[in-house]
Amino acid sequence: MIQFNYVCAFFLIVLGFYTIVTKYNLVKTVIGMSIMDYGVNLLIISIGYTPGGTAPIFTKGELTQASYFVDPIPQALTLTSIVIGACVTAMSMSLVMRLHESYGTLDTREIRRLRG
Amino acid sequence: MNLANMTDYHHFPIYSVMVLFLGAFIIAACGSKPSKDPKNPAGFRAWIALCATALSLFFLGSLVKPVMLEGEIISYWMGSRAIAGGYAIGIAMEVDALSLFFALLIATAVFVSAIYSIRYMVHDECVPQYYVLYCMLAGGVLGLVLSGDIFNMFIMVEILTFAAVALTSFRTKVYGALEAAFKYLVVGCMGSTAILTGVIMLYAQYHTLNLAQLANLIPGTMNNATKLAFAFLYIGFSTKAFIVPFHPLAADAHGAAPASISVLISGVLTKSGIYGIIRLTYFLFQTMNLGSMQFMLVFIGSISMFVCVTMALAQHDFKRLLAYHSISQIGYVLAAVGLSTSLGISAGLYHAMNHTLFKGLLFLAAGAVLHETGTTDLGKLGGLSKKMPHTTVLFLIGAFSISGVPPFNGFASKWMIYQATYQKAVESNNIGFLLVTVIALVTSTLTLASFVKVSQSVFFGQMPKEYENVKEVPFGMRLAMGILACLCIVTGLFPKTVTGVLTEPAARAVANVGEYITAMGFKSNLPAPNVTFAQVGVWEPINWLLILCIALLALTIVAVAGKYDRVSERTEDDTVDTKYQLFYGGEKNVYSQVGGGDLFWGFKHNWRHYFDFMHNLHSGIVNDYALWAVVALALAIVYMMIVL
Numbered sequence: 001m002i003q004f005n006y007v008c009a010f011f012l013i014v015l016g017f018y019t020i021v022t023k024y025n026l027v028k029t030v031i032g033m034s035i036m037d038y039g040v041n042l043l044i045i046s047i048g049y050t051p052g053g054t055a056p057i058f059t060k061g062e063l064t065q066a067s068y069f070v071d072p073i074p075q076a077l078t079l080t081s082i083v084i085g086a087c088v089t090a091m092s093m094s095l096v097m098r099l100h101e102s103y104g105t106l107d108t109r110e111i112r113r114l115r116g
Numbered sequence: 117m118n119l120a121n122m123t124d125y126h127h128f129p130i131y132s133v134m135v136l137f138l139g140a141f142i143i144a145a146c147g148s149k150p151s152k153d154p155k156n157p158a159g160f161r162a163w164i165a166l167c168a169t170a171l172s173l174f175f176l177g178s179l180v181k182p183v184m185l186e187g188e189i190i191s192y193w194m195g196s197r198a199i200a201g202g203y204a205i206g207i208a209m210e211v212d213a214l215s216l217f218f219a220l221l222i223a224t225a226v227f228v229s230a231i232y233s234i235r236y237m238v239h240d241e242c243v244p245q246y247y248v249l250y251c252m253l254a255g256g257v258l259g260l261v262l263s264g265d266i267f268n269m270f271i272m273v274e275i276l277t278f279a280a281v282a283l284t285s286f287r288t289k290v291y292g293a294l295e296a297a298f299k300y301l302v303v304g305c306m307g308s309t310a311i312l313t314g315v316i317m318l319y320a321q322y323h324t325l326n327l328a329q330l331a332n333l334i335p336g337t338m339n340n341a342t343k344l345a346f347a348f349l350y351i352g353f354s355t356k357a358f359i360v361p362f363h364p365l366a367a368d369a370h371g372a373a374p375a376s377i378s379v380l381i382s383g384v385l386t387k388s389g390i391y392g393i394i395r396l397t398y399f400l401f402q403t404m405n406l407g408s409m410q411f412m413l414v415f416i417g418s419i420s421m422f423v424c425v426t427m428a429l430a431q432h433d434f435k436r437l438l439a440y441h442s443i444s445q446i447g448y449v450l451a452a453v454g455l456s457t458s459l460g461i462s463a464g465l466y467h468a469m470n471h472t473l474f475k476g477l478l479f480l481a482a483g484a485v486l487h488e489t490g491t492t493d494l495g496k497l498g499g500l501s502k503k504m505p506h507t508t509v510l511f512l513i514g515a516f517s518i519s520g521v522p523p524f525n526g527f528a529s530k531w532m533i534y535q536a537t538y539q540k541a542v543e544s545n546n547i548g549f550l551l552v553t554v555i556a557l558v559t560s561t562l563t564l565a566s567f568v569k570v571s572q573s574v575f576f577g578q579m580p581k582e583y584e585n586v587k588e589v590p591f592g593m594r595l596a597m598g599i600l601a602c603l604c605i606v607t608g609l610f611p612k613t614v615t616g617v618l619t620e621p622a623a624r625a626v627a628n629v630g631e632y633i634t635a636m637g638f639k640s641n642l643p644a645p646n647v648t649f650a651q652v653g654v655w656e657p658i659n660w661l662l663i664l665c666i667a668l669l670a671l672t673i674v675a676v677a678g679k680y681d682r683v684s685e686r687t688e689d690d691t692v693d694t695k696y697q698l699f700y701g702g703e704k705n706v707y708s709q710v711g712g713g714d715l716f717w718g719f720k721h722n723w724r725h726y727f728d729f730m731h732n733l734h735s736g737i738v739n740d741y742a743l744w745a746v747v748a749l750a751l752a753i754v755y756m757m758i759v760l
Binding site for chain 2: 016021022023026029036040044073077080081084092095099102103109111112113115
């Protein structure tokens with residue numbers, strides 16, 4: 001049931017949006033961003049999946065017309081996306097640490113010197 | 117591989133991106149030990165960055181002849197992995213006139229800003245790392261506009277977002293820098309995620325990531341999934357262009373970032389978003405012949421124009437004010453591009469170019485003021501024209517350009533935009549486009565008003581005592597500003613040449629999607645369109661220059677003949693009570709140069725409910741901005757589902 005994966009993926013993306021919009025704690029905002037990323041990763045990997053397919057690892061000569069395997073491109077894309085997701089988390093957490101140092105709080109409602 | 121093969125200009129697009137990333141790598145590999153020279157703390161690493169940007173500009177400049185003038189479209193497959201079985205299996209770069217136009221803008225801005233950085237970044241720590249990020253940002257944006265592969269566009273978007281966020285918070289001690297970076301990161305990541313979702317949904321439908329092949333396959337086969345993908349991609353690129361409702365992020369980021377980075381954020385990052393939107397609407401989905409899509413872009417453009425210029429009027433920080441103006445000008449570009457006429461696209465691109473030049477100049481001038489005085493608060497500054505005459509003149513050139521004063525470049529492109537909107541209104545018999553002309557004119561007036569305020573509060577008027585010892589900025593910084601100022605004047609004086617060489621080939625490329633597809637080796641049956649750039653009226657910038665000179669002469673005579681004793685010294689009350697400040701309200705200050713204390717007091721008073729409302733709306737809470745992004749995404753999805 002690959003459709004279930006799609007539903008879950010979009011559920012995770014929306015859950016990420018929901019977390020970012022409604023949670024006032026900076027760390028929770030970062031968690032929301034991660035959830036959003038996971039949703040997209042699940043979506044990508046589900047799109048590449050073909051039921052009953054094998055891993056797309058072949059050497060020269062093994063590959064025939066009858067070979068049946070999952071789409072390798074989305075897997076490569078997912079790897080890229082996971083790496084980027086990790087970078088986002090690292091970078092945002094370091095910003096959160098610096099913010100906590102200089103503002104003394106993690107509440108987004110108090111971190112609003114720039115407005116208007 | 118021999119030398120003749122390597123110097124073939126077909127390789128130049130990849131070289132231009134490569135030198136920047138290579139530069140970033142070499143600078144990072146050279147360590148972070150500061151040099152002994154106090155005037156250039158990054159030492160030779162700054163020169164590496166400068167060389168990388170200069171080389172990149174050179175490579176792109178030498179493509180002008182084949183691509184712009186001869187109309188060739190360069191298609192370049194990495195590792196020669198071209199098409200197999202009708203599908204693109206390799207990663208491609210495709211450079212048509214549109215890509216090259218944006219790439220040239222970017223390379224110019226990056227090069228000029230690198231010159232400026234050397235003397236500007238002397239007070240900071242960790243300057244070598246600044247250049248690493250700088251080169252990565254430049255490489256990311258260039259890679260984005262030259263790429264022929266939609267997933268690569270996403271990668272480049274991520275690289276440039278990271279570099280931009282890191283550079284925004286580079287001066288961690290600056291008021292609000294970390295906060296601005298965090299907000300930008302959160303909403304920017306939502307945008308990047310939207311782009312990735314859109315990309316992968318397109319891949320699921322068409323099994324390719326190549327832009328040309330997608331452009332060949334998508335039109336005519338739109339289903340709900342592609343519509344959803346379109347909405348996601350559109351919102352993703354909107355966050356990069358900072359158009360409404362993402363404008364508060366730009367304001368925050370500009371205010372906190374070093375001026376040399378503000379130039380890149382306003383002149384380069386917003387352009388990459390606009391480029392993405394053009395690629396998306398005109399090429400991939402080819403939806404711009406629909407009235408509803410034209411309406412959407414023109415509407416959002418007009419809203420951006422007007423909302424941001426009114427937001428700018430209420431600002432009292434130099435760079436924040438410029439940031440809002442920047443998005444206001446992007447609104448012009450989007451509205452003109454959304455007209456879907458050749459003249460409109462040409463006008464929009466021309467304005468995009470001018471925006472990069474004059475906005476860059478203004479941000480560099482703001483940076484010069486910050487460099488010498490240590491503040492950008494308009495209330496604290498004043499009278500700097502006596503101490504910084506060159507910067508003042510350069511700033512005024514930028515201010516005239518952005519306000520659309522002839523004969524500077526802002527006038528030429530705005531004039532074309534008025535023409536294009538008017539022509540569209542006549543052609544389509546739709547009164548709504550006339551309204552856009554009116555909004556554009558009003559916005560231009562408000563821009564001028566706002567720059568009268570800035571020049572009066574920063575460069576003229578009374579000079580506070582603490583700025584007695586302010587000096588002119590170093591030559592390197594003036595050189596960078598001078599280059600941009602010259603370009604502002606040249607592009608304003610010879611609009612026909614500029615549009616003929618740069619924007620009209622680009623507009624022709626936008627109209628001729630079939631060629632974009634066939635250049636990559638796919639079969640397209642889209643006909644080559646007949647493109648004209650006829651205008652209703654003409655203008656001669658030289659005549660306007662004469663009129664301007666006469667007007668200035670008259671003004672000078674009146675000013676000289678007038679009395680001198682109207683200007684009062686600043687008293688203690690003036691600084692304590694904001695009522696007495698020149699531009700921030702107050703009725704009583706009879707000694708002020710401007711009657712009634714505040715030049716725009718009446719205007720602001722009558723509009724106070726609007727200004728209060730807008731001020732409260734831009735609350736500065738990241739959740740609110742994220743909510744705007746989600747709402748924009750939801751609206752875009754609903755709109756696309758209905759109209760496409």
